[in-house]
Amino acid sequence: MKKILIALLSIVFSCSLQAKDRLEVYKDYDLGTEIMTVTTVKVDPNMGDVYLAGLQNSWVKAVKIQKELGYIKDWKIYGSDLPNSGDFNMLLVVTFNNSADLEPNKKKYDAFMKKWTEADEKMSNEIAAKYPDVRKLTGEYQLREIMLK
Template identity: 40%
Template structure:
């Protein structure tokens, strides 16, 4: 009797399988998620830099329609070795391929001077106070009703 009950419990998930595109689909948007570990005492320095580089560039990209959203999330319970921040950018699905037209449009709005300052900030500050732990490209699964 116990064996039959155990076999039924184990087999239940197999009979309740979902099917791609019938039961769920992938969202059109793609999320780029970057995990960052920051050296002790450097969070405010890093955030100040992000505000003038990453945030400013993403505001332009959002205004141009190249991205739909972006955000910075903090890990409220980091353990030793864990990331401190997640940098998140949401792209419309059609904007994932490289595009010279989008690049030129962004550079016209962002400017060469901003690009050079951003690159200097990365080399001279970011590389000393943070470590990129991972970059992930995610697509949400959405269950059909």
């Protein structure tokens, strides 16, 4: 009898655990409105400084203009302290206020292009052409914060 009671209690207890085996959006957690785009990069050994020098005159210059114009909230570059481990060792991150900021917009494009000169475009293309010699893009992600309640 004791064994049957223990078995029944175990079943009841496990059923109550299974009832909450998943969470519901907006009930158990909220979704943030900020969007982060993350590019994972595998920079070749001893090429981190070379890659950063290229980014300084291309990607960094472009995101600084976008931030100045208010098109992005922020940008960051992260480098691994253990550069030879894993599928990537550098992250390029851009934070947008919301998903609407990701939509194509001619007015924003035209304002950006007024600040991004033909010389900038030429330099960026020349730098990007050399990137395969120092790095490999390993992934791109679009992330949103999940806030558990």
